[in-house]
Amino acid sequence: MQLNNRPYPDWHEGLTIRGVMEHMRFTWPKLVVKVNGQLVWPEEYDTVVLKEDDDLQIIHLLGGG
Amino acid sequence: MKRLEKDESLCIGCRQCEEACSQAFYKVSDPAKSCIRITDREDGTHAIAVCTQCGKCAEVCNTGVITQDAKGVYRLNKKECAGCLMCVGFCPENVMVQCDDYLEPSKCTACGLCVKACPTGPIRIVEE
Amino acid sequence: MIQMCNVPRYADADMAEIQKMREAHQVLKHVDYEPKDLYHGYTDKRLRIDLSANSVEILDIPQEVKEKFVGGKGYCLRYLWDATNPETKWDSPENAITMSAGPIAGITQYAGTGKCLVCTISPMTDIPIDSNVGGYFGPFLKFSGFDVLELTGKAEEDVIIVIDGNKGTISIEKAPLEHKDAHVLGEELTAMYAEDEKDRKNVAVVCSGSASEHCNLSMLNFTFYDPKRNVVRLKQAGRGGIGRVFANKHVKALVCRFKGVKANLNHVYDIGILNKDGLKFHREIATLDDKQNSMRKSGTAYSLRTLSDYDILPTRNYKYGGTDKIDEMAPEVWQNQWLTQGGADGCWYGCSMACAKTADHFLLKTGPYKGQRVCVDGPEYESAAGLGPNCGITDPQAILELNFYCDTYGVDTISYGTMTAFLMECYENGILNKERTGGLELEWGNIEADLEMLHLMARNEGFGKIAALGSHKQKEYFAKMGWGDMAFMNDIAMEQKGLEYSEYSSKESLAQQGGYGLTNKGPQHDEAWLIFMDQVNNQIPTFEDKAEALYYYPMFRTWFGLLGLCKLPWNDIVPADNSLTDEPAKVPEHVDNYLDLFYGVTGVRIDRDDMIRQSERVYNFQRIFNIRLGKGLRKNDAIPYRSQGPVTEEEYLSRQERYDGQLVEQVGLTPEQVKNMSLQEKMAATRKHREAEYERLIDAVYPKRGWTLNGVPTVAHLKELGMDLPELLAVVEPLQDAQP
Numbered sequence: 001m002q003l004n005n006r007p008y009p010d011w012h013e014g015l016t017i018r019g020v021m022e023h024m025r026f027t028w029p030k031l032v033v034k035v036n037g038q039l040v041w042p043e044e045y046d047t048v049v050l051k052e053d054d055d056l057q058i059i060h061l062l063g064g065g
Numbered sequence: 066m067k068r069l070e071k072d073e074s075l076c077i078g079c080r081q082c083e084e085a086c087s088q089a090f091y092k093v094s095d096p097a098k099s100c101i102r103i104t105d106r107e108d109g110t111h112a113i114a115v116c117t118q119c120g121k122c123a124e125v126c127n128t129g130v131i132t133q134d135a136k137g138v139y140r141l142n143k144k145e146c147a148g149c150l151m152c153v154g155f156c157p158e159n160v161m162v163q164c165d166d167y168l169e170p171s172k173c174t175a176c177g178l179c180v181k182a183c184p185t186g187p188i189r190i191v192e193e
Numbered sequence: 194m195i196q197m198c199n200v201p202r203y204a205d206a207d208m209a210e211i212q213k214m215r216e217a218h219q220v221l222k223h224v225d226y227e228p229k230d231l232y233h234g235y236t237d238k239r240l241r242i243d244l245s246a247n248s249v250e251i252l253d254i255p256q257e258v259k260e261k262f263v264g265g266k267g268y269c270l271r272y273l274w275d276a277t278n279p280e281t282k283w284d285s286p287e288n289a290i291t292m293s294a295g296p297i298a299g300i301t302q303y304a305g306t307g308k309c310l311v312c313t314i315s316p317m318t319d320i321p322i323d324s325n326v327g328g329y330f331g332p333f334l335k336f337s338g339f340d341v342l343e344l345t346g347k348a349e350e351d352v353i354i355v356i357d358g359n360k361g362t363i364s365i366e367k368a369p370l371e372h373k374d375a376h377v378l379g380e381e382l383t384a385m386y387a388e389d390e391k392d393r394k395n396v397a398v399v400c401s402g403s404a405s406e407h408c409n410l411s412m413l414n415f416t417f418y419d420p421k422r423n424v425v426r427l428k429q430a431g432r433g434g435i436g437r438v439f440a441n442k443h444v445k446a447l448v449c450r451f452k453g454v455k456a457n458l459n460h461v462y463d464i465g466i467l468n469k470d471g472l473k474f475h476r477e478i479a480t481l482d483d484k485q486n487s488m489r490k491s492g493t494a495y496s497l498r499t500l501s502d503y504d505i506l507p508t509r510n511y512k513y514g515g516t517d518k519i520d521e522m523a524p525e526v527w528q529n530q531w532l533t534q535g536g537a538d539g540c541w542y543g544c545s546m547a548c549a550k551t552a553d554h555f556l557l558k559t560g561p562y563k564g565q566r567v568c569v570d571g572p573e574y575e576s577a578a579g580l581g582p583n584c585g586i587t588d589p590q591a592i593l594e595l596n597f598y599c600d601t602y603g604v605d606t607i608s609y610g611t612m613t614a615f616l617m618e619c620y621e622n623g624i625l626n627k628e629r630t631g632g633l634e635l636e637w638g639n640i641e642a643d644l645e646m647l648h649l650m651a652r653n654e655g656f657g658k659i660a661a662l663g664s665h666k667q668k669e670y671f672a673k674m675g676w677g678d679m680a681f682m683n684d685i686a687m688e689q690k691g692l693e694y695s696e697y698s699s700k701e702s703l704a705q706q707g708g709y710g711l712t713n714k715g716p717q718h719d720e721a722w723l724i725f726m727d728q729v730n731n732q733i734p735t736f737e738d739k740a741e742a743l744y745y746y747p748m749f750r751t752w753f754g755l756l757g758l759c760k761l762p763w764n765d766i767v768p769a770d771n772s773l774t775d776e777p778a779k780v781p782e783h784v785d786n787y788l789d790l791f792y793g794v795t796g797v798r799i800d801r802d803d804m805i806r807q808s809e810r811v812y813n814f815q816r817i818f819n820i821r822l823g824k825g826l827r828k829n830d831a832i833p834y835r836s837q838g839p840v841t842e843e844e845y846l847s848r849q850e851r852y853d854g855q856l857v858e859q860v861g862l863t864p865e866q867v868k869n870m871s872l873q874e875k876m877a878a879t880r881k882h883r884e885a886e887y888e889r890l891i892d893a894v895y896p897k898r899g900w901t902l903n904g905v906p907t908v909a910h911l912k913e914l915g916m917d918l919p920e921l922l923a924v925v926e927p928l929q930d931a932q933p
Contacts, residue, residue: 004731025502028725029485029495032772039772059732060725061771062764062778124197125545127537128394129420148456149301149543150468154475163472165465168456 030061066137075187076111085182100173116173122152197535202423206384219367228338234296234794240339245346265295266754269312283316293341294331295757302471305759307541315433318691322433327540328415329397333451348443358451373403375414379425400446401436402603408661411436462796492550493574510614578696579610585637611693624677690715702728710832720747740893751808827933
């Protein structure tokens with residue numbers, strides 16, 4: 001599985017988007033998530049299960065004063 | 066506290082209340098310029114949005130130009146108002162009026178004109 | 194949780210005392226004038242006050258200045274250039290402080306539209322500094338008839354300048370009795386110039402604080418009166434020592450009174466556009482802020498914990514990117530224990546983002562106001578991060594006390610935080626010790642010593658005199674005294690061009706290293722904040738991508754300063770459907786709002802390219818201004834290694850897995866080779882690689898910006914921008930072929 005165009009080393013069966021976020025400590029409040037280019041809304045982070053060849057994008061929107 | 070109370074089951078959607086309200090200040094018949102708003106539901110009933118005098122408008126105003134009068138009605142002091150429209154944007158019932166012809170918005174004063182105009186009695190002024 | 198409705202109102206000033214102070218004023222100059230109404234956002238008038246001559250001039254702003262410089266920072270830099278020459282220093286009489294609010298400033302319908310820009314030649318960098326500040330002064334200056342204010346010369350004794358925009362009067366008055374600290378002076382002048390209690394909201398004050406006469410880190414406070422708390426609030430033009438220049442001119446304060454703020458004082462082209470977009474934005478905040486950044490609840494301090502999670506929060510002088518004690522500073526802590534909730538905390542009318550939070554009736558434990566209960570403005574993210582974890586402090590009580598005293602003394606929290614972190618690391622390394630600091634034990638997290646240093650700085654005593662220099666001059670002093678090795682101090686002092694870094698750790702983002710290093714005024718995050726795009730999202734992997742970002746974002750963000758806008762409403766809230774747009778990071782709907790606002794106010798339709806073009810003109814002007822004053826070339830864009838990689842062994846070891854991995858993935862060594870290298874060899878290889886990457890980045894960015902590889906804007910580029918002005922060509926033409 002790819003996360004933001006880098007290989008994601010901790011993929012396992014049943015891994016959800018929430019699971020990736022927790023593992024990566026992605027706590028930023030403004031995220032845009034896409035799986036294979038398809039937008040996923042926050043309500044689905046717990047239920048969408050990732051496959052081994054999925055291309056996951058978790059885009060953090062800018063911040064900074 | 067003086068405010069409008071509603072019973073939607075009695076509303077027939079005639080919009081006399083909106084007419085009365087927009088005529089009262091804006092001197093036109095325009096539902097967008099009324100502080101009471103009627104929307105038709107698909108099942109034939111009607112939703113009535115009225116000011117509950119919750120005070121959110123006063124809370125978000127940075128200059129404190131919206132204050133409660135002796136009867137608990139939140140009133141906007143137009144002379145002092147800078148027209149920032151935050152109160153309009155934050156109104157939980159979306160019943161404040163913004164109109165480009167005026168620099169300040171307006172809000173329900175619980176004057177009761179809508180109640181007088183209504184033929185079926187779903188709205189009334191209560192004082193608690 | 195502290196609710197606004199339960200916060201007692203602050204006490205009124207003692208009017209008898211105020212009267213005595215006023216009676217002690219001596220009017221040096223009084224001018225009556227006819228305030229010019231605004232038209233489509235402009236008065237086209239400039240107010241020039243020469244304090245040496247006590248002269249007040251009202252001048253026209255020519256059309257070509259308006260076309261090329263737009264307003265705000267553009268006007269500030271244009272008139273600063275005209276007032277000064279290549280030899281001007283920060284304390285030269287001809288150095289000017291210029292202030293301009295920009296054409297959109299002063300509308301009330303859209304969030305973040307009351308900003309004033311301030312420029313001067315900085316005592317820290319010796320080049321122009323620019324700062325973007327809230328409070329009411331900027332808009333009031335416009336309503337009083339002036340697009341820009343220029344202060345030059347030096348008064349002999351402390352004066353205040355009073356502008357009454359309703360009566361049409363300007364006076365320069367000796368003001369000997371008022372206090373110097375901002376939270377007191379702001380109250381005194383607000384009470385003095387308000388006709389009654391209701392009128393206090395119509396008075397805006399600009400002042401520094403008691404540190405400004407001798408401290409390079411001094412800023413300017415801009416006030417606004419908060420009618421709900423009955424207190425004067427302070428916002429800061431923080432960076433680069435503008436307060437020091439102000440005090441050097443013997444200006445104690447500026448006061449502008451204007452009664453009658455209304456929605457269309459700018460006499461805009463089409464108010465309907467402003468109403469529509471403003472209302473849409475207010476509704477967005479009302480429904481989405483709680484789900485996104487909760488700016489209305491904790492202000493910018495919301496991001497402390499989350500930045501620690503990403504290894505970006507500067508900790509112990511930027512050695513690390515986070516701390517395991519971060520929960521002490523979590524958003525819930527600020528919201529539940531310290532910051533008043535439910536206030537209308539905008540720093541200008543109509544700011545529904547309302548990030549200007551306060552800790553109310555905060556009990557001070559140290560210093561001249563010990564035992565008093567005060568209103569603390571903030572802390573903002575930068576203040577909390579710099580005063581806090583960067584110095585090993587995570588206690589909100591201490592951060593608020595430091596924040597309060599910095600504000601009232603007139604000290605920039607960012608520079609103070611970053612500088613103190615440097616001093617603490619010097620202490621840790623024996624460059625400083627108890628003897629050298631006069632007894633201050635500047636160990637990580639020593640709150641008492643930190644506060645004592647700040648109080649000493651305000652009083653210009655003991656080690657406070659050295660603290661007042663700022664890190665750049667401290668390095669030179671410590672080296673001269675034989676206390677420390679200059680090369681090591683150059684690595685760990687987080688300053689560039691003389692200005693301390695703001696509070697983001699850029700080690701793992703090459704683009705952010707450029708975002709700090711390739712700035713005009715020095716390492717401030719307000720040009721390009723690319724850490725997430727680069728380090729986390731991996732959206733700009735190539736040098737070409739990074740260069741494009743380091744072209745687009747600095748130009749885009751410069752635009753806010755030209756127009757008198759706050760940047761936060763652009764992307765500290767995003768529309769619900771922002772995810773569906775082509776470029777969510779740019780928040781396209783909000784960019785379109787800004788184009789609408791420009792059209793609604795001025796009547797001139799511009800597109801996204803025009804926006805960048807407007808900025809580019811001023812951006813290049815500022816770059817050339819730097820070159821005119823002897824900085825602004827490639828060598829001046831060099832950055833301290835602490836911002837690029839691990840300086841010390843403990844830093845390397847704390848992220849060893851990452852750095853070892855990069856030696857394989859990025860440097861091209863084999864795992865076997867890395868395994869056989871000593872720690873020193875690995876650190877040297879990492880450094881060599883990272884420093885080379887930064888040079889490659891510069892090679893990509895400069896041409897993108899239309900500059901030579903030495904960082905000089907090309908003549909062709911200036912022509913293309915319509916900025917081939919003779920005074921600019923005179924600076925850049927001789928340098929066109931010069932090699933770095």
